[in-house]
Amino acid sequence: MGKDFFIDIMTYVLTIIGILNPFGNVPLFMTLTKDQDPEIRKKMYNIIVVSGFGIVTGFIVAGDFFMNYLYKVGMDELRVAGGMILIVVAFRNLLGLGVSKESSGNIMSEKDAIRYAITPLTFPMLVGPGTISTVMIIHKEAGLIISVGAVAVTFLVMKFLFTISDWLDKVLGEVVLFVLSRVMQIFIMSAGVKLVANGIKGIFMK
Template sequence: MIAKELVMDILTYVLTIIGILNPFGNVPLFMTLTKDQKPEVRKKMYNAIVLGGFAIVTGFIIAGDFFMNHLYKVGMNELRVAGGMILIVVAFRNLLGLGASKESSGDVMSEKDAIRYAITPLTFPMLVGPGTISTVMIIHKEAGLFISVGAVAVTFLIIKFLFMISDWLDKVLGEVVLFVLSRVMQIFIMSAGVKMISTGLKGIFIG
């Protein structure tokens, strides 16, 4: 009975985290942003996104309060502004083809560069943003360490599965569709960045 309640609690929080992370929208986006990379490099990028995202979220569950409130003395609003600025810069450079990111110009990145790009900005702040961080920290306070980490682990397993079938989705969608999506998505990424900055500034100056 206790085990059943535990599983139900974890699944409930999984749905909450999935709603924030939006993997069903982000995975196709990541496919378009990595379409020019070699299959083995894309696979390593996807693994880096999953592992990096899980590590970031779990890290904030365990030590988020200490780092934000005591070590760096910053709040979620400051994090929103910083994350929004990163998204705007990346989207702007990709959209106009300024050559800042190699995937936007059709060049193949080295494995090292690909992993770095997978961590920032694909993992943070594109997938794991201030909204996700604040949500899991609240879940931790409500449900405890075991349930919160368990819910995060299940969520990233789902994201891992979506990445595993991405090659099939790639074949279904086709190169032209992915290219168009990659350019259209930059507008939405930039808009998300503007929204994050706006929300953060309102929180800082208005409260």
């Protein structure tokens, strides 16, 4: 493993970071989980990192098989499905729906929090069709070791950002996080609408 190997990994890390946008998503996830117990919140962050890495790595290794042969779906169908999830979740959050009986206000039970961390926080908000298609292309260009290495470094960056989230909390402040949590629901819904629109467009243009 020479100098070129690490240069290749860092080049692809920058590409994946550009798609995942951890510097924008971590503050967003902080606003969406601000009402949770600190221990549950920390567990949600860990689940986001681990499940995100698992999903991306899984698509690197077996994405072609699952999408092209097992389920016979393409990126456009994935865009529509992911977009619909985002629209429904944002709509429920804006109207205060979907709170479990075990919860009080916006506080979720540990079980609900884990589910919420996986869907929609990890997929499709963090790991969406754009990320999946990007890493699958990187795999074809650079091979398994470099693509998985680049993904691992990217999620280590996200893990670091989550680690300093308490400090970011103090910098941003509770009021700012509250306002962002409400405003972001509109943008999340808009992103979902865009995913669905692009997916439908792609399906009918085939």
